[in-house]
Amino acid sequence: MNLLSFSLLLIAITLQQESSHGFSLNKNSARSTQRQLISSLKMAQTDVSLPKDVKEAVSRCRAAAQEALRGQLSRMDIEFPVGTNFGVEKIPKAKAAEGGLTKAVLDQSDRELARLFVDMFQPVGGENIVVAFNEQSLADAAKKKWKGDPTASSSILSMNKRKTSGAAKKKNRSKAKGFAAKMAAEVDDTPNSGGPFRLPEGTQIALFVSPGPKELPTIENICDEVGMGTCVILLNARLSKISNFGTDEAAKLFQEDFKSVFALTAAPQEAAPDCLLYQAYPGPWTLARKPKVGQPKPLLTQDTRPTIEECEAAYDSLELSDLEKGVESALENVAGWFR
DSSP: OOHHHHHHHHHHHHHSOOOTTTOOOOGGGHHHHHHHHHHHHHHHHHOOSOOSSHHHHHHHHHHHHHHHHHTTOOEEEEEOOTTOOOSOSOOOHHHHHHOSOOHHHHHHHHHHHHHHHHHHTGGGOGGGEEEEEEEHHHHHHHHHHHTTOGGGOSEEEEEEOOOOOHHHHHHHHHHOOHHHHHHHHHTOSSTTTTSOOOOOTTOOEEEEESOOTTTHHHHHHHHHHHGGGSEEEEESOOGGGOOOOSSHHHHHIIIIISEEEEEEEEOOTTTSTTEEEEEETTSOEEEEEOOSSSSOEEEEEESSOOOHHHHHHHHHTSOGGGSOSSOOOHHHHHHTTTO
16 A cells, blocks of 8 residues: 555545444535544544543544554554443343443454444445454354445455364365366355465455454464555554564564554553553553543553553552542453443
């Protein structure tokens, strides 16, 4: 993706009709939206306060992504609080009443975040957007949820294919005869069957949804293969939690080449209990404490992501009168602070 491609992509996304997920835009409000986008871009650069709700967080994330594209970044890292409810999918009342951070809640949160990014990049064409999930079951769930939605047009793939039992493989081999079988293999909708995961030719935007340490080597290979011409975006990879990337080359890729474009996540809880970290490209990092009631209170602002030692020093500098009594559940606190 050269300079011209980045410029066209930025313009297309800026003028893209925003979806109903908190972003409504029509032809009659284009000027108003342009002013809003300019305001959001300025806020991303100057405002160190944390967004007050999920709608504002997504708006700031969108503005930060636009600014990253303007800066020709093609390796982006996006991180939202664990289990964030973006309000994209309807939640049955029974499940909503249950609460808690179950696997289903986490999967839905990651899928909703991916859905928002797919919508944002629709101007490049759905055939040029790939959404890669870790497992086939997660990809299947996204296909089912997004089926028939023109604003979700994309190639939904799985990085790790289903394992086929020996009996099934033998049965498939017995049926695979002649020209018909060869044609079936060629039109199989699962790319790279029998080989390592690869992006389809012509991919311009690759969204990797919540990849873990097991998926990072594959992403490293993808980045080497496609070069900087393909925009690769990690959604909730939580790279800061990974201590060993395997090789120096991988460590450089994920710690230096991939730039944090938007981050709103828990700070190291052993150093700064009940604190959050926030950053929106190209703005600074902010460490803030989330009380039980009210908005997060900034404790530290700097250009680089605060280390554990810096978080601890900032937290220790709090006056005793500012500390609330009792112990809060950090995970639940960070996941539900939007509510």
